[in-house]
Amino acid sequence: MSAPLHALSLEPIIAILLVPCLSALFLALLPGYWIAARLNVTASLVTFLYALQLLGQRPAPGYLFVDDLNIVFVVLATFVAFTTSAFSASYIAHELASGRLTPRYLRFYHAMYQTLMFAMNLALVANNIGLMWVAIELATLTTVAMVGIYRTHEALEAAWKYFILGSVGIALALFGTILVYMAARPVLGEGQDAMVWTTLSEKAAGFSPELLNVAFIFLMLGYGTKVGLAPLHAWLPDAHAEGPTPISAVLSGLLLNVALYAVLRFKMLLASIPTAIPPGPLMVTMGLASVVFAAFMLFRRRDIKRMFAYSSIEHMGIVTFAFGMGGALANFAGLLHMTMHSLTKSAIFFAVGHIAQGKGTQRLGQIRGLTESHPVLGWGLVVGVIAIAGLPPLGMFMSEFLIVSSTFARAPLLAVILVFGLLVALAALMLHLNEVAFGTPIGKTAPVQASYVPLYTHLALVLTAGVYLPQPLVAWFQSVARLLG
Amino acid sequence: MRGHAYDVAHMLAGGLVLVSFMLLYQDRMFALLNIFALHALMLSGSVAWQAYIQDARHLYVPALIALTLKAIIIPVALRRVVIKLGIHRTIETVVGVGPTMLAGIGLVGLSMVVMLKATGASVDPLSREDLAFALSVVLLGMLMMVVRRNAVSQIVGFMSMENGLILAATGAKGMPLVVEISIAFAVLVAFIVVGVFLLRIRERFDSVDLQALDSFRGERR
Numbered sequence: 001m002s003a004p005l006h007a008l009s010l011e012p013i014i015a016i017l018l019v020p021c022l023s024a025l026f027l028a029l030l031p032g033y034w035i036a037a038r039l040n041v042t043a044s045l046v047t048f049l050y051a052l053q054l055l056g057q058r059p060a061p062g063y064l065f066v067d068d069l070n071i072v073f074v075v076l077a078t079f080v081a082f083t084t085s086a087f088s089a090s091y092i093a094h095e096l097a098s099g100r101l102t103p104r105y106l107r108f109y110h111a112m113y114q115t116l117m118f119a120m121n122l123a124l125v126a127n128n129i130g131l132m133w134v135a136i137e138l139a140t141l142t143t144v145a146m147v148g149i150y151r152t153h154e155a156l157e158a159a160w161k162y163f164i165l166g167s168v169g170i171a172l173a174l175f176g177t178i179l180v181y182m183a184a185r186p187v188l189g190e191g192q193d194a195m196v197w198t199t200l201s202e203k204a205a206g207f208s209p210e211l212l213n214v215a216f217i218f219l220m221l222g223y224g225t226k227v228g229l230a231p232l233h234a235w236l237p238d239a240h241a242e243g244p245t246p247i248s249a250v251l252s253g254l255l256l257n258v259a260l261y262a263v264l265r266f267k268m269l270l271a272s273i274p275t276a277i278p279p280g281p282l283m284v285t286m287g288l289a290s291v292v293f294a295a296f297m298l299f300r301r302r303d304i305k306r307m308f309a310y311s312s313i314e315h316m317g318i319v320t321f322a323f324g325m326g327g328a329l330a331n332f333a334g335l336l337h338m339t340m341h342s343l344t345k346s347a348i349f350f351a352v353g354h355i356a357q358g359k360g361t362q363r364l365g366q367i368r369g370l371t372e373s374h375p376v377l378g379w380g381l382v383v384g385v386i387a388i389a390g391l392p393p394l395g396m397f398m399s400e401f402l403i404v405s406s407t408f409a410r411a412p413l414l415a416v417i418l419v420f421g422l423l424v425a426l427a428a429l430m431l432h433l434n435e436v437a438f439g440t441p442i443g444k445t446a447p448v449q450a451s452y453v454p455l456y457t458h459l460a461l462v463l464t465a466g467v468y469l470p471q472p473l474v475a476w477f478q479s480v481a482r483l484l485g
Numbered sequence: 486m487r488g489h490a491y492d493v494a495h496m497l498a499g500g501l502v503l504v505s506f507m508l509l510y511q512d513r514m515f516a517l518l519n520i521f522a523l524h525a526l527m528l529s530g531s532v533a534w535q536a537y538i539q540d541a542r543h544l545y546v547p548a549l550i551a552l553t554l555k556a557i558i559i560p561v562a563l564r565r566v567v568i569k570l571g572i573h574r575t576i577e578t579v580v581g582v583g584p585t586m587l588a589g590i591g592l593v594g595l596s597m598v599v600m601l602k603a604t605g606a607s608v609d610p611l612s613r614e615d616l617a618f619a620l621s622v623v624l625l626g627m628l629m630m631v632v633r634r635n636a637v638s639q640i641v642g643f644m645s646m647e648n649g650l651i652l653a654a655t656g657a658k659g660m661p662l663v664v665e666i667s668i669a670f671a672v673l674v675a676f677i678v679v680g681v682f683l684l685r686i687r688e689r690f691d692s693v694d695l696q697a698l699d700s701f702r703g704e705r706r
Contacts, residue, residue: 130662134669141673164639167673168627171646174666175623178653181660182604182612190659214603 013059013066015050016078016121019043024114033096033103036110037089043114044078044085047121051078061198065127068480073124073261076339080253080346081117083454087350088113088246090451094357095244105149109244116142116250120258129177129195132262136173136226139255140166147243158238165235169225173262176218180266183211197265204269209276212269216279219266220286226259228313229320230290240309241362245353248305252312253346257338260316264323264484271326271485283324284414290317291421298428303362304352307432308345311388314425315341321418322403323484325410331481333402340387340395340462347458348384351377358448364432369441374448380455382437387462389429390422395465490538491611497531498618498652502593505625508645509589510582514567514637518560521641525555528648535615535655544655547667551651554671555644563637580632589625596620615656622649644674 010018023043030036051074058066066074092109095101101109116139123135144166148159177195184194187206193199225232240248267279294314301307319341322334354377355370356362370378387394400422407415504524511517529551536544578585600617626646630639647670654663 128662130660130666134662134665137669137673160636164630164643167643168630168646171623171627171643171650174650175620175653178650178657178660179603179616182616182657185657185659192661194659195661208605210603210605214599 010050011059012050012053012057013064013125016047016054016074016125017064017118019047019050020114020118020121024111024118027114028107028111030107030110031103033092033106036107037092040110040113041082041085041089044082044117047117048075048078048082051075051121061127063127063131064125065198066125068476068483069264070124070261072335072339072477072480073257074121076342077120077124077254077257078117080342081120081250083457084246084249084253084346084350085113087249087353087451087454088244090449091244091246091353091357094449098357100150101244109146109149112142112146113246113250116146116255120254123258124261127197128192129180129197129200132265133170133174133177136223136258136262137170139258140170140226143239143243143247143251143255146247147239149244150242152242154238155242158235158242162235162239165225165232169222169232171222172218172225173222176215176220176222176266179211179215179218180269183207183215200269201272204272207273209273212273213277216266216270216277217282220263220279220282223259223262223266224286224320227256227263227316227320228290229286229317230293230313231286233290233294233313236313237306237309240312241303241305245305245349245356248309249346249349249353252309252349253342256312256316257342260319260323260338263320267323268483268485280324280326283320285324287317287319287321287324288414288417288421290314291321291418292424295421295425295428298425299431301432302364304356304364304367304436305349305362307364308348308352308388311425311429312341312345314421315345315388318400318403318418318422321414325403325407325414326485327406327410328478328481329406330403331484332477333399333406335477335480335484336465337396337399337403340399340465343458344384344387344394344396344462347455347462348381348388350455350458351381351384354448354450355381358446358450359443361443364436366443367436368443369439370437373441373445376452377448377450377455378437380452380459382433383459383463384455385429385433385437387459387466389426391426393463393466395462398466398469490534494531494534494538494611495614497527497534498615498656501527501531501648501652502618502621502625505622505629505645505649506586506589508641509585509625509629509632512578512582515564517638517641518563518567521644522556522560524645524648525551525560528652529556531652532655538611539658541659543664546664547651547655550667550671551648554675555648559644559674563640567637578632579634585628585632589628592624592628593621596624609658612656612658616653619649619653619656622646622652625649640674647674 020043023039027036027039054066054071119135119139119142123132123139126132126135144159144163147162148155181194184200184207187203188194188199228236240251270276270279290313294310297310298307319334319338322330322337358374359367370381387396390396390400404415404419407418504527507520511520529548532544532548532551536548597617600620604613623646626642626649629642633639633642651667654660654666
């Protein structure tokens, strides 16, 4: 596994870890903002390109592995990380100019950004449940540090809350991980093998179902905290609202997915043992609870970033619900929905970040008539919210439609609850959108120095997916859906 | 020898649960830190004993970390923080001591039932009981984090929870990455908790009481 000297001949799977890791080191040392932001973008782009290479060539599983499931997450994560880094460059320039961040903190910020990328990629490709746990913990810690970076009263409260709840979640997940090892040990023997994904999934049939049942409950609660599912979501709105907006975008678009990936892996493990409790109902319950709860919470929000954080809870609920239902169609829809949500939600946060900078506030009551005062941003937000609300013709309409219709065929009652939650959320979002985007502008109307490319790239992708899904993508997602069982 | 090994492991792990209970009813900051040092000492002994009976030398590393870092350095550091911030007064609790203890007993009962039921014949009795004790310690740590408002006692709660996890990990015979995980935890505790948060919270509010942090979240009318 020694990294060859020549950078181009680097194995892609090593590269997606090595590039962020090295650039984090560089960025920690680089003083200038301008060059650091450029380097951040370049490193993210290089990581993304390497991740694309993984599509074609799968390395043999060792400490790291790539299969049909995690490649979806890796490509999505590196892509959103790349576009977010481009957004971050212009966002951070404004923060520096307005004095909210000092150059020293910026250095820290950029280094942490790449460390987060490293941790997330490691969590996704790690072929070991212990290593995956360590990586997710690292990702949590870096985001905690970044949420608290403004060091205001609220930011510290949010970071503290996130740290405490995240640690409890992480601790529960570790206990679950230990239990999985205990369950696997009689079959696979002591040592590494009993923690390696590839051997675990091969030999799962012989594991003790009772132990795995208990393990899954711990894992579901532990990683579920990180996904932001309903009873355990309390950290999520604060962390999204108080941290820098690029971090909100990465949190919603990527970190929640990574935690969900962990849940999915363990779900697959459990599902391969017929005598164990089916993992589906637990996921369905938590997912539905998140959807309905978050939908109602959307109404009374007064902070624009908190509002979209609740919307993230709602959508992670939908995705968890879909995967909990299982079956080829629901899994396909869940995967599509997750992808669309990542793209749309990060696009919304790109718009919201610049809006909050232009207006000098995040309070919904002080933002009015955006389409008049800032037409490009305003309309971007409008399209984004229409997408996130699940209206046609954008991508999320299709995935939500698939989830709802496949549920109606199998469990009509659940589908009714789901549709109810979706409609409530739609109403709440439209209500707020109407106030924010239209009418007479109030407050500052000065133009914003913004980069529109990441925002509109994401929106274009979501629109394209809604209108026409390329056949190879459909085939790819279908094969993953079959894998998920 | 087998019975002997089992008894000592049982005693140490059971002692850890007992000390967890002691943590629950402490109402003075310094006493809390002292009891936590005892907790870490107990863990260190327990892990060292596991290392001895499993003949797994690498497990002495977590034992050593528990002994030096958690039993000595962190309590001393937290003590200094407490003195510096002038908060060596009574700890404010959300729930009274009586109900907390009852809840704790309930949690221990729950973890016994769950773990002993779940680990049937497939697991040897030693690691089986170890896991049950470990889960009790984890749940008691969580309970402590819930019933205390104060940041330092929440950190202590978190660290006691983490001790439970280390106990579980060392009890699971032959588990890889235990050393790495215990180091990761040690780094986590040392850096984030003591360094960043307390200093920052101190800097801004002159208080580590979480109630003071709880007032505003950008949504007040």
